[in-house]
Amino acid sequence: MDLDFVCRHAGRLATALTRRDVALALLAVPSGVALVAMPELRRALMGAGNPLSLPFWESAKATLSSIESGAATVGEVQRWLESTGSEPILLTPGYFVWPEEDERGPVAGEMFDLLVRFLEDEIEAGRIDPDALARDEPGARRAFEELQERWLNSPLPDGRVPGHAVSDEQDEELFAAWDEEEAFALAELRRIVSELPEQPELPEAELERAVARLRDILELPGYPGNVLRACAGFGERAVPEDDRELWIAVLAGIAGPVSDLVDPGEEEFGDLDAGLGQDDAALAGLCEIQHADWLAAVAALARMGPGVLASPERIARLIAESEDIDIEVEEDEDDLATTELLFLPVVYLWGELGVVDDGDVLTRLGWWGLPKALERAWSPAE
Known part of the structure; x- marks a missing residue:
């Protein structure tokens, strides 16, 4: 693993790589390989004029070491990836959940990419502090969550509301799968009855x-x-x-x-815990x-x-x-x-x-x- 690998993985030049790009590349290889390659990768990025930051590299080392020892949970790794500042939060405070990457439809894929670009612009404008996120500062995390919540519930220039658009697509996929299953079951029922x-x-x-x-x-x-x-x-x-x-x-x-x-x-609004x-x-x-x-x-x-x-x-x-x-x-x-x-x-x-x-x-x-x-x-x- 080297800088060329990260560039190919992200589809960007070394000068344009983000913390998220590097984090995803580090997670794409075995943790031991990533740990060994990280010092040289850091030097290569410094030479390219894109050194990232000390809090990022320290958080990367801690997370990869935890993965290598078997102590890291999936949630902890996801939270570290989100701390790069441009990775959408998997579960927002409003309980919006992004589908897994291999389960995203065209709309979900489009909205996810739009949110990544929006977050990158917010980092560039100084409205997101990835170093504060890497240090797990509560205030920075809350602001990061609220920012994404607002984006998901705000209309895009074409009028679509991202969170609603993704949910509608998921509903359509669910209904289509249900209809397909029901049609198959109906055909089988008719076959069985006819016999x-x-x-x-x-x-x-x-x-x-x-x-x-x-x-x-x-x-x-x-x-x-x-x-x-x-x-x-x-x-x-x-x-x-x-x-x-x-x-x-x-x-x-x-x-x-x-x-x-x-x-x-009669007790519809009575004991909600009953x-x-x-x-x-x-x-x-x-x-x-x-x-x-x-x-x-x-x-x-x-x-x-x-x-x-x-x-x-x-x-x-x-x-x-x-x-x-x-x-x-x-x-x-x-x-x-x-x-x-x-x-x-x-x-x-x-x-x-x-x-x-x-x-x-x-x-x-x-x-x-x-x-x-x-x-x-x-x-x-x-």
Whole structure:
């Protein structure tokens, strides 16, 4: 490692190298190599008229020595890199988090580079003191954090607000990945259902009894009616008159909740330390279940048919043993317990809809309706 290496790594001439450029180059090689090369690198920069500063070199030696001894943490190394004055803070006081370099989209990459250039200009103008940052002076650190917070929340000349632009891009990427996963799961569900040796028929009498009970539940305040209304989105649209449409809509909502709770709880602003209530916890749990878990559970129940046990513990086992999902799943007791816990409210709500009976056994109505409801939940909205 020498000055030429640092210049190539930074893409700059020796006279234009910043503390950040040198720090990144030092971190790009083994710490032992960097420590050995640092004295000569420092002399070469002095000869080029760009000596940097004593606090920088002292902080670099301390950090690299800590890395070499195995004592340095990732956070400590990141903080040292930020102390160069032109490295964006990974986590700001306002809880903005930059994506990892290999996970940044075009917008995040552009905004990151713009912030680096802005910070370099601030150093040049004397509004950032990298030596004070290298000495870990609290006041300098606070000012550095506040400066970046303001930049992230201030419009650029083109009107974009950097922090919002990055967050919007991340949201778009997340939604796109979710849609792709959902489309794949839907295709697999349809394939599995089409291969069933026997296609279930709608048990009209069971549906009539289940919907009569469901309509009563939806009229009542509190759990589980408020959760079922939120799942189906009935706070935003009317309850369907058609029995079949109503039942399928609610069952589909359990697999893909449409909205948040609409019933304000009496203690909504009471004890904030008391944790989630039963209804909030149930809805949050439903939202945590992955497409693969729903697919594995419903596919197994559809193949086995009515009369099979569909308890939370049994569903967790079916998911762990499933060959329908292309992921590595180990039958670890902790993993099974987590899956079982997530499906506790599912099976309870299934019981309210007649999907399972009082003994958590799959009914003929549940056998008929689960695949249809899952297909509804995963189908694009018209």
